[in-house]
Amino acid sequence: MEKYLFLFLLPLLAFGCKPKPVVADFIPELREDEPFTYQDYRPEDVQRPETYEFIKERNPNPEHYFPDTTNERYLPIRYLQLNFHIMNTSDTLFPFYGEKARKYVKEVVFYANELIRKTPEIWLRPDSMEVPALPRRLGFNLAKIPGTDEHAIYEHYDDELYWYLHNGRKRNRASREVINKYAVRKDSILNIFVMGPPRDSVLSKSFRLSGVDGIYLGDAIKITGLLSRDRPPWEMRNVLAHEIGHALGLGHAWTRNDGCDDTPVHANRAWSLASGQRGPGKTSNNLMDYSPREESLTPCQIGRMHARMSDITGRQRKWLLPYWCRYNPNEPVRVTKDLNWEGARDFNTDIYVRRGSTLRINNRLHLPEGAAIHVDPGARLLIGPAAVIHSDCGGQWAGIRRGVTESGIGGEIVIDPAATFLNEKI
Numbered sequence: 001m002e003k004y005l006f007l008f009l010l011p012l013l014a015f016g017c018k019p020k021p022v023v024a025d026f027i028p029e030l031r032e033d034e035p036f037t038y039q040d041y042r043p044e045d046v047q048r049p050e051t052y053e054f055i056k057e058r059n060p061n062p063e064h065y066f067p068d069t070t071n072e073r074y075l076p077i078r079y080l081q082l083n084f085h086i087m088n089t090s091d092t093l094f095p096f097y098g099e100k101a102r103k104y105v106k107e108v109v110f111y112a113n114e115l116i117r118k119t120p121e122i123w124l125r126p127d128s129m130e131v132p133a134l135p136r137r138l139g140f141n142l143a144k145i146p147g148t149d150e151h152a153i154y155e156h157y158d159d160e161l162y163w164y165l166h167n168g169r170k171r172n173r174a175s176r177e178v179i180n181k182y183a184v185r186k187d188s189i190l191n192i193f194v195m196g197p198p199r200d201s202v203l204s205k206s207f208r209l210s211g212v213d214g215i216y217l218g219d220a221i222k223i224t225g226l227l228s229r230d231r232p233p234w235e236m237r238n239v240l241a242h243e244i245g246h247a248l249g250l251g252h253a254w255t256r257n258d259g260c261d262d263t264p265v266h267a268n269r270a271w272s273l274a275s276g277q278r279g280p281g282k283t284s285n286n287l288m289d290y291s292p293r294e295e296s297l298t299p300c301q302i303g304r305m306h307a308r309m310s311d312i313t314g315r316q317r318k319w320l321l322p323y324w325c326r327y328n329p330n331e332p333v334r335v336t337k338d339l340n341w342e343g344a345r346d347f348n349t350d351i352y353v354r355r356g357s358t359l360r361i362n363n364r365l366h367l368p369e370g371a372a373i374h375v376d377p378g379a380r381l382l383i384g385p386a387a388v389i390h391s392d393c394g395g396q397w398a399g400i401r402r403g404v405t406e407s408g409i410g411g412e413i414v415i416d417p418a419a420t421f422l423n424e425k426i
Ligand SMILES: [Zn+2]
Pocket: 242, 246, 252
C-alpha cells in the first residue's frame, strides 16, 4: 500500500519543483523606473453632503499629534498670532512706553521663539518610561495692526485698569475688565496684556517686588512683573511661553490631572531648593512646572497642544496664522513610510504617497485650493470612515490623483463609504 502511495505522490513532488504556471492575467512586476502619469480619481462611493457641520472630537488622543522625527512635516508647524497691550498710567508710572517698550516686546517674542524651538532633555520622567524631547512644531508670530505694516503692540494709558496684582489682599488677577475694554481681534489673535502693580504698592515701602506672574483667562493672557523693575527680555520668555501653554490646553505638569502620563507627579519645589540640588533626575525643567528652567515639553504635552490647534471647532486654531490657505506647490509632503493619520491635519501643499508606502487618513484633512493627494504606482491610500477631506479657505481642493504606468499598474486606493469629501474639485 505504501509503495503505491509513493508512486501517487511522485508526480506531485516533481511538479512542486517547477516554476508556477503563468496564467494569462498575471500581475506584472512594477519596474523601478517605470514611467507613470497621474490620472484624476473620483470615488463614487463616498459621502458628499451639501452642508456639513464639524463635530468636536472629545478627548483627542495626544499620540495622534506627535511630531515625527523622520519627517517633521508630517505634522504641520503652527504659528500662534500674538498682540501685546502695554498698560500704564496717564502720568507714566512705569518708564516703559514708546520705542523702548516696542523694542522690548519684540525681543520677548524673539526669546520665546528661541525657547519653544529648542528641544532640551527632559529632567523628570516617570520610572522606566522613555520620554524623548521632540520638536515642538510651534512658533510665535507678532501680529500686525490691521491694514498696516506695524506690529500689533498697543499702549494704553488708563488710570483705572493699568494694574495687576497676582497675589495678596488686593489681587485682581482674575479680573477681565482690561481684556473686555482693550482686546483686539480676540477671535483671531491671542491678546497679551503687560501690566504692573498699582501705584500705592509701587510707592509703599513694604511692597515686595514679586517675580513675574501671569494668568490665562480663557481668551487672553495677563502678565505682570516687568514694568516695575528692569528685567532683561529673556527673563520674560518663560512666563509668556508658560501662559501660552495654558492657552493651548496644557495644565500644570506636576499635578495628577494634566492629562499626560509622561509628566510625573512631584512636589514642584525647584524654586525652594538650592541650585546644587536642582538638575536632571532631581527637579523638573518642564515648561508647565515652576522652576528657573521652565523649558522642556513631553510628547504628550506637544500632542495635546497640536490637538487643540487642529480642532476646527475650537478657539485655539482661530489664533493661528492660516498659512495653510496659501497653496505652495513647490514643497509637497512626500509620504515615504507607512503613516496612519488619526489626528487632524492642515497642509498648505500637495501630498504624494510614494511607492512602497501606505497613508491612512482617518480625521479631518485640509488641503488648499489646487492641492491634491497623489498615489504613486505601488503606493496605497486608505481613507477611513472618520475622514473628512476639505478645503477650509474657500475654493476647492484638487482631489485624488492616481499614478498609473503604461502597463496599467496604478496606486491602490481604498475608501470607506462613510468617509466625507467636501468642496472637492469636479
Ligand atoms: Zn501656570
